[in-house]
Amino acid sequence: DGGITQSPKYLFRKEGQNVTLSCEQNLNHDAMYWYRQDPGQGLRLIYYSQIVNDFQKGDIAEGYSVSREKKESFPLTVTSAQKNPTAFYLCASSIVGSGIGELFFGEGSRLTVL
Amino acid sequence: GQNIDQPTEMTATEGAIVQINCTYQTSGFNGLFWYQQHAGEAPTFLSYNVLDGLEEKGRFSSFLSRSKGYSYLLLKELQMKDSASYLCAVRAYSGNTPLVFGKGTRLSVIA
Numbered sequence: 753d754g755g756i757t758q759s760p761k762y763l764f765r766k767e768g769q770n771v772t773l774s775c776e777q778n779l780n781h782d783a784m785y786w787y788r789q790d791p792g793q794g795l796r797l798i799y800y801s802q803i804v805n806d807f808q809k810g811d812i813a814e815g816y817s818v819s820r821e822k823k824e825s826f827p828l829t830v831t832s833a834q835k836n837p838t839a840f841y842l843c844a845s846s847i848v849g850s851g852i853g854e855l856f857f858g859e860g861s862r863l864t865v866l
Numbered sequence: 867g868q869n870i871d872q873p874t875e876m877t878a879t880e881g882a883i884v885q886i887n888c889t890y891q892t893s894g895f896n897g898l899f900w901y902q903q904h905a906g907e908a909p910t911f912l913s914y915n916v917l918d919g920l921e922e923k924g925r926f927s928s929f930l931s932r933s934k935g936y937s938y939l940l941l942k943e944l945q946m947k948d949s950a951s952y953l954c955a956v957r958a959y960s961g962n963t964p965l966v967f968g969k970g971t972r973l974s975v976i977a
Contacts, residue, residue, distance in 0.1 A: 783962045792874075794953065794969035795909075802962055810964065842908065848962045852916075854899060855965060857908035 888954035
């Protein structure tokens with residue numbers, strides 16, 4: 753079955769630690785995205801990538817980093833510079849160049865900073 | 867800037883019809899999407915509008931008026947499983963630019 757896999761589903765981190773969230777897709781989609789969701793805030797864009805080895809900052813990129821070395825993978829690192837990292841993180845992907853380009857989402861990773 | 871507004875919460879009765887409104891003010895427009903999200907789960911795609919008018923898909927319909935910057939999602943024959951958040955999102959630019967999301971409307975369906 754094609755889809756997007758995020759791991760881990762739940763993650764606890766101490767303040768001052770970096771943590772990397774994994775996102776893998778086998779949908780052969782060119783574009784991938786990271787959104788953050790907080791209660792009452794909706795989804796906010798962190799980073800996105802439309803092609804391998806290229807990515808763009810979203811609205812709330814500070815304190816985060818990404819890489820896109822392979823088409824299938826778009827890991828997100830939450831660094832210690834992120835002041836309020838406790839949130840639900842959603843990875844998504846979409847086709848480029850055909851169709852309506854709807855986003856397909858992974859199941860999410862819930863990060864809690866202790 | 868981009869601004870998308872939706873009501874925060876709504877309650878409706880099982881078997882009834884509910885309309886969830888969305889207004890948007892964006893720098894451009896290249897399509898409006900509706901997603902459903904159950905608590906703690908991933909959003910799933912419901913509908914897409916890029917031209918004015920109504921799109922119907924089973925119990926769900928979505929309407930768009932580009933001149934008014936307005937859309938609604940209509941849910942008919944409500945079921946308990948329709949209790950979820952409904953997210954309105956706009957693609958402001960052409961190509962596969964990211965979607966801008968509203969804060970979502972939490973719908974509770976009661977017996």
